Amino acid sequence: MTVWKLALREIRHRKFSFLMGVISVTTAVACLVGAQTLLRADRVITEQLLTEKQSEIEHAVAAKEEAVKQAGVELEDAMRKHMKGLGFNVLILPIEQSRSELLLKGMTASMPESYVDKLASSKIVSVNHLLPSVSRRVQWPEHDREVILIGTRGEVPILHRGLKKPLLEEVAEGKIVVGYEIHKDLKLKVGDKVTFKERKFTVSVLHPERGSTDDVTIWINLGQAQEILGMQNLINAILALECGCTGDRISVIREEISAILPGTQVVEKYSEALARAEAREKAKESAESSLAREQESGEALLQQEKQARNQLEQQHAGFASVLVPLVLIGSVVTIFLLALMNTRQRTEEIGILRAIGFKSKQIILVFLSKAMLIGIAGGLAGIALGFWFGWSLGGVASNGIDWEKLFEADSLKFTIAMAPVLAVVLTGIASWLPALIAARQDPALVLQSG
Amino acid sequence: MLLQLDSVSKTYKDAHSTVHAVEDVSLQISEGEFVAVQGPSGCGKSTLLLTAGGLLKPDAGSVKVNDQDPYAMTPDARAEFRAQSIGFVFQQFHLVPYLSVLENVMAPGMAAKSSISEIRERALHLTERFGLVDRRHHVPAKLSSGERQRAAMARALLNQPKLLLADEPTGNLDHQNAETVLNDLSEFAANNGAVLLVTHDERAVAHAQRGIILQDGKIATTSIGSGAE
Numbered sequence: 001m002t003v004w005k006l007a008l009r010e011i012r013h014r015k016f017s018f019l020m021g022v023i024s025v026t027t028a029v030a031c032l033v034g035a036q037t038l039l040r041a042d043r044v045i046t047e048q049l050l051t052e053k054q055s056e057i058e059h060a061v062a063a064k065e066e067a068v069k070q071a072g073v074e075l076e077d078a079m080r081k082h083m084k085g086l087g088f089n090v091l092i093l094p095i096e097q098s099r100s101e102l103l104l105k106g107m108t109a110s111m112p113e114s115y116v117d118k119l120a121s122s123k124i125v126s127v128n129h130l131l132p133s134v135s136r137r138v139q140w141p142e143h144d145r146e147v148i149l150i151g152t153r154g155e156v157p158i159l160h161r162g163l164k165k166p167l168l169e170e171v172a173e174g175k176i177v178v179g180y181e182i183h184k185d186l187k188l189k190v191g192d193k194v195t196f197k198e199r200k201f202t203v204s205v206l207h208p209e210r211g212s213t214d215d216v217t218i219w220i221n222l223g224q225a226q227e228i229l230g231m232q233n234l235i236n237a238i239l240a241l242e243c244g245c246t247g248d249r250i251s252v253i254r255e256e257i258s259a260i261l262p263g264t265q266v267v268e269k270y271s272e273a274l275a276r277a278e279a280r281e282k283a284k285e286s287a288e289s290s291l292a293r294e295q296e297s298g299e300a301l302l303q304q305e306k307q308a309r310n311q312l313e314q315q316h317a318g319f320a321s322v323l324v325p326l327v328l329i330g331s332v333v334t335i336f337l338l339a340l341m342n343t344r345q346r347t348e349e350i351g352i353l354r355a356i357g358f359k360s361k362q363i364i365l366v367f368l369s370k371a372m373l374i375g376i377a378g379g380l381a382g383i384a385l386g387f388w389f390g391w392s393l394g395g396v397a398s399n400g401i402d403w404e405k406l407f408e409a410d411s412l413k414f415t416i417a418m419a420p421v422l423a424v425v426l427t428g429i430a431s432w433l434p435a436l437i438a439a440r441q442d443p444a445l446v447l448q449s450g
Numbered sequence: 451m452l453l454q455l456d457s458v459s460k461t462y463k464d465a466h467s468t469v470h471a472v473e474d475v476s477l478q479i480s481e482g483e484f485v486a487v488q489g490p491s492g493c494g495k496s497t498l499l500l501t502a503g504g505l506l507k508p509d510a511g512s513v514k515v516n517d518q519d520p521y522a523m524t525p526d527a528r529a530e531f532r533a534q535s536i537g538f539v540f541q542q543f544h545l546v547p548y549l550s551v552l553e554n555v556m557a558p559g560m561a562a563k564s565s566i567s568e569i570r571e572r573a574l575h576l577t578e579r580f581g582l583v584d585r586r587h588h589v590p591a592k593l594s595s596g597e598r599q600r601a602a603m604a605r606a607l608l609n610q611p612k613l614l615l616a617d618e619p620t621g622n623l624d625h626q627n628a629e630t631v632l633n634d635l636s637e638f639a640a641n642n643g644a645v646l647l648v649t650h651d652e653r654a655v656a657h658a659q660r661g662i663i664l665q666d667g668k669i670a671t672t673s674i675g676s677g678a679e
Binding site for chain 2: 001002003005006009010012013014348349351352353354355356357358359360361362443444447448
């Protein structure tokens with residue numbers, strides 16, 4: 001016979017009392033473990049949800065960014081195309097060239113042809129495609145009509161940039177490019193021979209109708225034009241194409257060119273194409289601002305989700321912080337009352353054990369052994385029940401949380417490891433006083449009453 | 451001298467009354483003696499027995515068991531002393547209800563700090579001696595009254611005490627079982643033990659060597675019993 005055996009026999013004899021004790025401890029431990037599991041599940045789900053949300057937002061922003069980037073590329077391409085389509089839209093003229101005369105009579109002032117080389121060898125970035133030209137309204141005596149003669153030598157490449165496909169091919173010596181009105185009136189075809197100012201030219205290109213002065217213009221080689229016009233080594237203008245820069249382009253161009261070629265002025269030919277380019281620029285800005293708004297709204301959404309989850313976690317934690325101590329206290333009180341009841345039930349038995357020589361220490365041990373068994377059984381059952389409770393209520397399975405993630409937190413591991421110890425300590429504390437009462441019982445009183 | 455009571459008195463007091471349960475009782479019991487105490491209900495028989503057994507401290511006088519005063523000891527030392535020196539048998543048997551006969555018999559061994567194997571050996575022997583071999587693994591509720599009292603006797607003798615205190619051991623038994631228990635008590639006394647029996651049972655006196663009649667807590671008469679012959 002041992003104290004343990006005595007305790008086990010008594011448990012078997014009074015199963016209900018033992019069961020009540022175990023249920024009480026199970027409830028307390030289940031509450032504690034359940035609350036911890038639930039809180040941990042909350043945390044893991046929060047982290048998971050926020051990560052998913054973050055990823056969703058990042059994806060959405062990345063898609064938007066990609067769209068904006070794509071739009072940017074398209075815009076740049078469109079700008080380039082527009083600019084190209086626009087043709088030369090910057091005129092670099094001698095400073096003496098009057099704007100009024102330019103509009104009324106065409107170009108009248110001239111500047112050295114070397115200006116174009118100076119510009120090409122500079123580090124200029126605000127314009128592309130430099131084309132030196134002479135231009136004059138002249139009489140075509142052979143056909144008795146007035147035309148605009150433009151002499152061009154072809155584009156001068158800007159040295160510090162890569163070679164670009166020229167907007168306009170050079171007109172070779174002896175060749176002539178003819179505007180629409182002229183070739184229509186004269187019924188010219190490519191390859192026809194024409195005479196201009198007593199010089200022979202072969203028609204190389206016939207322009208389609210453009211609805212501009214181009215329709216009454218002929219283009220020949222710059223050198224030949226200079227010779228015809230008596231403007232050797234002189235040009236009237238350098239045509240250029242402005243870059244696809246944003247903002248106040250013309251100021252930038254003027255500033256750059258005046259620094260390289262001080263005796264010149266810059267005129268921008270404004271057009272619908274430029275307006276479209278600007279509209280596209282605005283659209284890009286709008287897309288970028290929409291992207292920024294998307295980012296901001298994503299952040300706000302994330303923040304909102306975080307706050308909602310934190311609020312839920314706090315509610316659960318608050319509820320647990322009230323419920324768990326209450327249930328623990330309730331359990332201790334229940335075990336105390338059960339142990340007290342047990343002491344009363346066992347009065348005769350304790351009296352006889354004392355009479356046959358059991359020491360008070362042994363009586364206490366008998367009671368505490370039973371308390372320990374209740375604590376261990378209740379503790380283990382409570383862990384299982386509490387974990388199941390937290391698992392189910394916390395939506396661990398439905399949210400696809402794996403065990404490892406749940407047990408990453410030391411607090412849950414610690415709670416589960418310590419729960420049986422806590423249960424044993426609690427039942428021990430709750431049974432201590434009844435055990436003392438039992439141990440101090442006077443056997444004489446029991447035997448006399450028997 | 452196995453038991454010596456000198457001028458022992460015990461009074462119960464409450465708010466309304468004072469009862470002199472035992473008053474100036476002196477008694478000696480030697481080895482081999484079987485003493486029966488008789489008297490009407492409430493005359494102080496049980497109080498005298500509990501006082502002699504180290505369970506109820508007297509208000510006056512001294513108690514010595516085997517020349518030792520149990521009341522001079524600490525409660526735990528007294529409990530151990532009780533376990534080793536005194537055996538108790540009660541009218542209500544007072545067996546632990548959830549222990550088997552064998553476990554009930556072994557219980558005092560736990561108190562006396564004997565080795566488990568030795569306790570078991572002795573318990574097996576005692577259950578055999580008291581005819582309980584077939585009942586060893588039965589709980590008290592499954593036993594007859596006679597078997598319960600025999601189990602209680604076996605328990606009382608486990609630690610091989612010199613003094614056996616019996617309080618109405620035949621009170622709940624039929625004639626045959628009562629006779630068996632009284633024979634067992636006589637046998638214990640005959641083997642250098644000492645028995646103090648408190649009873650109403652006239653048959654018990656026939657087994658005792660000395661009969662004492664207690665009246666109002668005092669020894670009224672002392673006689674030589676048939677057991678002395």
